[in-house]
Amino acid sequence: MATARRVGTETSKTRAQMLDAVERLMVDKGYAAITYRAVAAEVGVTSGNVQYYFPTLDDLLVATIRRRTDQSLDRLLNMLQARPNQPLRVLWEFSNDETVAALTMELSALGHHRPSVSAEIRNHTRRLRDVQLAALAAAPHVNRDDAVPAPARLFLLSGIPKLVRMEEDFDVDTGHAEIVALVEAYLDTVEPAAAAPRAPGRRTRR
């Protein structure tokens, strides 16, 4: 606070490795395993070095989340720009690609006990949702049918992949194939895939 402690630059390669280590540890051993010593051991530096870049654990956690969510938002914006006439399909594929259930779960759980983490997640979720809503609003064909309001459609398109991944982690898959088929049939009707052919290397998972 009052003490003007020195902090490493954001462009440091070592710093980036530390953030990578945090993500790995989070997925492999859970949020409780994120300690200066554990991160340092992963990267192969001293714990003091980690502290040099991240004076408090909150700094380390928030930086990890921010880096990932910034990347994520950029990716969505690029996808939307590349296929402006297929917002629903883009949102669906984005949510399917993006969802790393284990990491999401750890961060959500951690958010309940770390206000700084909670604020970061809230902030990102809202920015993301605003972009998504704007994309839907800009597409005329989306609002033709009022049976399902746009916000509800967004809720389902981004939420279903999340649920599916969560259940998959516990080897439960009841209704997964059916619900995915339903959504994709709906997308075929509203946004025919042929309208803007996707690149051959397309992937919808991970």
Place this chain on the structure above:
Amino acid sequence: MATARRVGTETSKTRAQMLDAVERLMVDKGYAAITYRAVAAEVGVTSGNVQYYFPTLDDLLVATIRRRTDQSLDRLLNMLQARPNQPLRVLWEFSNDETVAALTMELSALGHHRPSVSAEIRNHTRRLRDVQLAALAAAPHVNRDDAVPAPARLFLLSGIPKLVRMEEDFDVDTGHAEIVALVEAYLDTVEPAAAAPRAPGRRTRR
């Protein structure tokens, strides 16, 4: 394992208080806060006493999950029995009442790092799902319309409340009101509320 250690009885009142304390701690401070000392302090006993009832932390965690999931399954069975002609409505209300997002999140995250917890969650989720599928299969009106297969309907009815609660925790509510309204309108069509009026004290939350 090989050591035949003494363990307290399952009917002990102290033991039940310990399980209560675990749930409280889990929600308030996260799974990392579940320690013998913390639980003991909550209940007002010594940590050795907690160890007497639960020789390992895994024992303590699994017992906590099992007690809660057994209660939960009983509750669902009672609801289904009381209103045999409204399985969809029962599933919807059950999922809305049941979902304590914070606890669910902690346990899911913890499951990724504790095989015993993972097994317990998997086991319960499957038993629950079997009961739910059976309830749907037994109701003739559920399968009249094939647009949405029964497993997909179950997925949505039990998953949507979960998603809603998760997002609420981060003050995000985009599309929530809309999607809930859609589901309830659907329920009104398929299972008119008048068919078996609910008690006036009905609550659909918490």
Place this chain on the structure above:
DNA sequence: GTCTATACGGCGATAGAC
């Protein structure tokens, strides 16, 4: 600007004394 060495107070977990 980057990194290391070291110290302190605190706490969970374990074993073993009583």
Place this chain on the structure above:
DNA sequence: GTCTATCGCCGTATAGAC
């Protein structure tokens, strides 16, 4: 059955080497 000593790891702070 109950309590306690001890151990090791934790976050954090600081001083200083390169």
